[in-house]
Amino acid sequence: MLHAIIMAGGTGTRFWPASTATRPKQLLNLVGNESMIRQTVDRLGTLIPAEQTLIVTNRRLLLSIQEQLPELPAASLVGEPCKRDTAPCIGLAALLVSKNDPDATMAVMPADHVIRSTDRFQSALKQAARLVEDAPDRIVTFGIRPTYPAEIFGYIQRGSRIETHDGEAPTFVVKQFREKPDAATATQYVAEGDYYWNSGIFIWKAKTILDALAKRQPEMLEHLEKIGAAWGTDQQGAVLEKEFTAIKGISIDYAVMEHAKNVAVIEAPYDWDDLGGWKxxxxxxxxxxxxxxxxxxxxxxxxxxxxxxxxxxxxxxxxxxxxxxxxxxxxxxxxxxxxxxxxxxxxxxxxxxxxxxxxx
Known part of the structure; x- marks a missing residue:
């Protein structure tokens, strides 16, 4: 089954003073009449139902998120005791969805992006999920065709084209990921024409990400597995506090993506903006x-x-x-x-x- 993992633990510092510790960016109505996290969940529509949606956030935000997303069951909300970047967040989510669905496919996305055209977004998710089913060890991401030489985004260089079904978006082998560039390098990327902005949205099997963490971050995974074993018991809170706090934070890009071999990038068929700041x-x-x-x-x-x-x-x-x-x-x-x-x-x-x- 396809599960949505929504990362909602950021603080949105660049949107101060509207974004604060208790009401960060993802809980604000910055564009449109609904909050960013409300828009993110609504965008999934009926493609991914509430019981297959997991929100991972800071535990101090749990009540506020419950108020904004009352249709989600309590089991769909995970509150981290501290900030440890995206790899532990995603690894814990992979363990939790695997408990009930060992063959789970995960669509991992931030809670604070602006994506326009729900239909095209859902079609892209379906395409990505199919690519993962065709090759279960494959990782799929979405690349945004750059409209200017942005220094605030990471970049993805595409390689050879992957055959797709009629009507599906162009898809390529990922040649390499690039960190946020300086102005001259960003200009070069745009001019070369084979680079995308990295949207930070990934689709993969839960097993794929857990295997990658076992190879690259075994100590982290050991802590996460202890949390997973205690999940749903009366020891859940205490074990989560102890083991998650002991993890050394690292992003999923450094922990997994820069080492991954079988990665595909779909040229996003929807309009996207990461809403990085007031401008x-x-x-x-x-x-x-x-x-x-x-x-x-x-x-x-x-x-x-x-x-x-x-x-x-x-x-x-x-x-x-x-x-x-x-x-x-x-x-x-x-x-x-x-x-x-x-x-x-x-x-x-x-x-x-x-x-x-x-x-x-």
């Missing part, structure tokens, strides 16, 4: 005739190229501003040069250093 709203929400992107109640005079996001009926007035970023929430307001967006992480670090946790 993403310009692409997804759009701009007015002065180049402003507005979410909320705003009055702008002589304001150009500015992003404004407010909440509720709070009025934000701007006068004589250019190329700015303004985000107002109930307890904090950010005013910045739009080009300094990456430095929001430094703001968060400074707040942590000062002990102003009420703003985080």
């Amino acid at each position: 993403s709203l310009e692409r997804l929400v759009g701009e007015d005739r002065d180049g402003n992107t507005i979410v909320g109640k705003h009055l702008g005079l002589n304001t150009k190229g500015t992003i404004v996001r407010g909440e509720g009926d709070h009025l934000i007035v701007t006068l004589g501003l250019k190329n700015c970023l303004i985000v107002h929430t109930e307890n904090a307001t950010l005013v910045a040069n739009k080009d300094d967006e990456e430095s929001i992480r430094e703001v968060v670090k400074e707040l942590e250093k000062r002990g102003w946790k009420e703003y985080l």
